[in-house]
Amino acid sequence: MGFKSLSVAAALIVSCITTTSALADYPEKKIDMIVGFAAGGGTDVMARNIAPYLEKYLGNGVSVVVKNMPGASGQIGITAVAEADPDGYTIGTYNLPGAMARTLDRNADYDADSFTYLANIVNDPNVIVTPKSSDIDTMDKLVEAAKARSGAVTVAMSSLGGDDHFFLQKLSSATDADYITVPFSGSAPARSALMGGHVTMGIINVSEVVNFRDELNVLGIASKERSSMAEDIPTFQEQGYDLVNGALRGFVAPAGLPEDVESKLLAAFQQTYDDPDFQTAMRKSGNPTELALGDDFEALNAEQLELAKQIWETQPWK
């Protein structure tokens, strides 16, 4: 036995010992939770709400530290997660369809295979709203207006290639009519133009409308069932339009996570989701929850990517 093979054997043994001990004791140091947006945004609030519950259910007195890495609509943070060591000590927030749309419309250093999918927590369905001053207060009137004259219906959007944009593309094919996108930089000016009646309609999320029912007409909600946050808003499917879409927010880790680490994390997310205190906190901060764990989340992601590809091929948004 030469020196070389001996050292290899030694290295193997050492690595076995270290990995097994790491697996047995995970988590044994702090976990970084990377948020691709600035502190105080919707995604950040979700992350900060969930962190203490993950600490509780992962045990070992672990601390989960939120790290904000804002920029490029979340792409900088998500890239950092994809490139981190898959040891369970780096997880990050994940927004759909944005995260997958970026792999199509930009050069991204990650793709759908770069992640271990942990849990999707928030599903915030799209709604179509019009200003209260508008005559267009039903879907039929909206479609009629859009068909009457091309360019008649202008739509306020908060960005390009987001959930609102995808929804509009679906709406356009479902109703066979043209809509003019008016992409503002951010939701504040978009919302202002919408409420002020400077555009015909807006696509926002149900969480943004529940407190403003007197200020806006809500034409429908893009979920399969009515939302518990606003039971009176009819779904589009009820009205004969097959439109289901929304903003999804969840958590991923880098691909290649050791199996026990993954299962510990999944269990902690499941326990967190089942915790009534967590649900209350999410409801109070206006986050409609819907859990998709592990494989379900991965399937959901694949579905979103497929949809994004279809839209990108037929109606590229840039």
Next chain:
Amino acid sequence: MYGNLIDALPAVLSLGNILAVVVGVIAGICVGALPGLSATMAISVLIPFTFGMDPLVALGMMAGIYNGAMYGGSIPAVLLRIPGTPAAVATSFDGYPMAQQGRGGYALQVAVVSSALGGIASALVLMLLAPPLAKVTLLFGPTEIFWVAVFGMSAIVFLLGGDIIKGLISAAFGVFVSLIGVDTITGYERYTFGHLELLDGINIVVLLVGLYALPPAIGLLEEVRDFDTKNTGRLNTTSIWKAIPGMLKYWKTWLRSSVIGVFVGILPGAGGSMAAFLSYNEARRASKNPDDWGKGEPEGVAASETSNNADTAAALIPALTLGIPGTAVAAVMLGGLLIHGLQPGPMLFRDNPEIVFGFMWQFLFAAILLIFLGGALATNSFAQVLRLPRPLLGAIIIALVFIGVYSINNRMFDVYLMLGFGLIGYFMDKLKFPLPPVVLGLILGGFAEQNLRLALRIGGGDWSILASSPTAKVLIAMVLLVIVSPLVSRRLRARKASKVAG
């Protein structure tokens, strides 16, 4: 509603809540005074810590920071010609010449009184007029906002300085910087060279620090000799209460600038720096001695400082009532509210009146506290900093701006970018290119471009949309007035002069 205001008062007056506002104001003044640190950043950093706090404690600190920072930015702007925040750029126009003339202490006193008055006006408007003013916000769509930006650009004429060509080059550079990043309307990347960090455009703080803070800091290092005693020795020592009666003659400027600040505050997307530029220009136009401006006119400091504080509480009017934050800081504050389960909208006023109205009171207290804390304590202690040997002071400023710029997005890229702007700023300084047009070009250029294109998109490419609404027509008339009136008055003056001569 006004009954709710009174009901909310006792909770605000509890020791803990008062203390929160005091701490916030002090922290805000420090943050504002340090170039590279801004109110937006300070509040984002604070938010995670507010999780465990009582909502009013958290909100009180935020209100304090916002008000404190808007004033704090004027301290280095006056003493060193380094604006501590973007909103303090206009303060440096007259504040720094005053300091050079040995009137730095008075300049800071004018700044603190004006800031406090602007803040008080803003808080009162938030308390008493929030619902009707929220309706005013909604009058402003892309078309109207485009005209506001054009109106703001009329200020550029004065800011160009002595050499018009150099001034225009500076302004063009500012507009160019505003182009960098993803074009929000088509999604194409402009001048990003594949860098993700550039997709969102250039953060104004990075540019400001590079252009404004680095060159003077390098200048301080170049001074081998001891510090000069001009600014330090004679920094005003009379009590602020004795100085106030002499300032009462600025009441028109205070009033006008408060109105401008509140108005800019309720517009989505604009901010304190735009308010300060607009009101500085308007005050100068109304002044009897416009030629003294830029050479140490205290009214210039009053105009800029009143309006950048009048912008604070007003920015929360559309934020709290409609969920539309008027400034970046207001947007972060909404996040702070969300953490406590407080969602904006009419329900907020119905379900949590003690918190919403308490928050308004805290804005008022923060503004009043400015006179006490900003006047006596902070002004004097910050002035002591100037007694440091100049090279040491320069080194400290450079270290602080590195930390500040890094922490905006937690990345080194911005620091390198700032160094690049520092180099540009250094040569602009040596070649006598004016800096204010760069800032104005960056803020208003991007604003005007985006809103013009959005308006045309809404109008289906028809330019007549730009004059379609009554609000737009009023704004166009104002723009024309601003551009035409100096020409007319010059013609009249020339005629009068020729009559006298003839």
